[in-house]
Amino acid sequence: MTYLQKSPWIVHYNASSCNGCDIEILAALTPLFDVERFGIVNTGNPKHADILLCTGSVNEQNKVPLKNVYDQIPEPKVVVAIGICAATGGIFRECYNVSGGIDKIIPVDVWVPGCAARPESIIDGVVKALGILEQKRAKMLEKSGSENIKAGEAV
Incomplete structure (x- = not known):
């Protein structure tokens, strides 16, 4: 796992699951599994989040809300699809x-298999998401640095 300068915040969206994976996400937050030891904070506001955890399949009623939640998360962002329903329906x-x-609505970076996905698998998926988040953040900084250089040359 790479070193992050900022504690990553996660937001959870239930797209229409049976709640099995949702219960396992909550279990990952308990002291027994303690996902917070990685500096992860659970938030209810997508505008504060870095990682979107999705459970359940996409249906006609939640296509727009799912896209809205995704669009509210600032860049760089990572999406983790948890469970077989989030992967295939x-x-x-x-x-x-x-x-x-x-993935029919938003791009997915990490897939966590299972029905219901185990807390250990969810934590593993979130740790992988942290690595991807750090890569995206580095690319973003690199890109903004090169844009600043180009802008400076134009002046």
Whole structure:
């Protein structure tokens, strides 16, 4: 795991799951698993978040809200799809109103398998997301630095 200068904040979105994965996310926050030891803070506001944890399959009613939550998270951001429903639609994929997994609406960076995903797997996925977040942050800083140089040359 790389060193982050800022504690990453996560926001959780339930896209229409059976709540099995949601319970496991909460279990990962308990003292038994203690995901906060990595400096992770759970927030309810997407505008403060760095990582979006999604559970459940995408249906017709939550396409727009999911996209809205994703758009509110500032760059750089990482999306973690937790559970088989978030990956493919799971047991609900044949339902008339289910479009499939989270990746049908927003880009996904990390996939956490399972039904329901175990807290250990969720923590592993979040740690992988931290590495991706750091890479995205470095690319963003590199890009903004080169843009500043170009802007300085133009002046």
